[in-house]
Amino acid sequence: MAKNVLKGTEQSSRKNGGNQYFNLDAEKAFFEEVDEEVRNEKFKQLINKYGGVILVILILALSVAVGYEKIGQWRIYKAEQKNVQYTQALAPNPNYQNNIAELEDIVATEKGLYRDVARLQIANILLDNNQTDKGLATLEQIYNDNDTAEKFREIAAIKLATYKIDSYSYAEIETLLQPILLNADSAWLPMAKEWLAMSAIQNKNYAKAKSIYQELLTDTSISDEFKARINDMLASISDAENGSAQ
Numbered sequence: 001m002a003k004n005v006l007k008g009t010e011q012s013s014r015k016n017g018g019n020q021y022f023n024l025d026a027e028k029a030f031f032e033e034v035d036e037e038v039r040n041e042k043f044k045q046l047i048n049k050y051g052g053v054i055l056v057i058l059i060l061a062l063s064v065a066v067g068y069e070k071i072g073q074w075r076i077y078k079a080e081q082k083n084v085q086y087t088q089a090l091a092p093n094p095n096y097q098n099n100i101a102e103l104e105d106i107v108a109t110e111k112g113l114y115r116d117v118a119r120l121q122i123a124n125i126l127l128d129n130n131q132t133d134k135g136l137a138t139l140e141q142i143y144n145d146n147d148t149a150e151k152f153r154e155i156a157a158i159k160l161a162t163y164k165i166d167s168y169s170y171a172e173i174e175t176l177l178q179p180i181l182l183n184a185d186s187a188w189l190p191m192a193k194e195w196l197a198m199s200a201i202q203n204k205n206y207a208k209a210k211s212i213y214q215e216l217l218t219d220t221s222i223s224d225e226f227k228a229r230i231n232d233m234l235a236s237i238s239d240a241e242n243g244s245a246q
Contacts, residue, residue: 096129116142116152123159136163143176154180154188161195165202173199190222197233206237 103125106118119142126135142148142156161168161176168176173196180192193216200209213230216222 096125099125113149116149119148120152120155123156127159127163132163136160150179150183154183154186158188158191158195161192161199165195165199168199170196170199170203170205170208190216190219190226194226194230201237206241210234210237 100122103118103122107115107122110118119138123135123138123142126132126138139156139160143153143160145153148156157176157180161173164176165173174181177192177196180186180188181196183189186192193212197209197212197216200206200212213234216230217227
């Protein structure tokens with residue numbers, strides 16, 4: 001898919017007699033294609049799953065931890081009540097502002113896991129309801145808050161990169177993703193590298209993009225689907241480079 005876009009770019013460049021094989025219209029088409037393939041099909045699936053299934057798992061894990069630590073019954077009761085509040089806040093509601101109000105109450109009264117999950121879910125709801133500026137502002141607050149758990153800051157960084165890749169320079173995207181790129185144990189590391197490669201392409205640094213993709217191929221933990229997408233992108237870049245040299 002991306003390969004066909006790049007080939008179309010090459011043909012457009014020859015017709016226009018330009019030296020660059022990525023003209024404005026073709027470059028726009030290329031990144032719209034990437035957005036559809038990577039952002040919509042891959043990233044949103046992960047985030048949507050996180051907002052539901054993994055949220056429940058986190059809450060259940062907290063309840064188990066509460067039991068093991070044998071804290072007072074009043075703490076257990078409080079945790080149970082908070083789980084009910086989360087359920088109410090996440091229930092489908094025609095007026096999403098009601099969900100946000102419930103979650104903001106949790107943010108104002110709780111600390112730790114409950115607060116972190118609530119803030120991230122507020123950002124998700126805002127973004128899903130086209131409140132992009134407010135949603136990104138919430139993600140930036142999470143990202144810049146040193147009291148937020150590292151895992152939630154990494155998720156905020158990935159989501160910010162998703163929305164900022166079209167407007168940020170390569171250096172800005174690299175800085176944004178730096179906490180993940182420096183953490184070899186991060187579950188988000190492959191995705192962070194992929195977004196970095198996409199930023200390199202966006203900023204016409206094709207050699208850097210190829211280097212990142214080739215490094216990703218050495219990662220034995222990534223899926224076959226991911227590897228296929230990387231190989232397709234490498235072939236597309238090579239075809240475009242060969243076409244510009246002729």
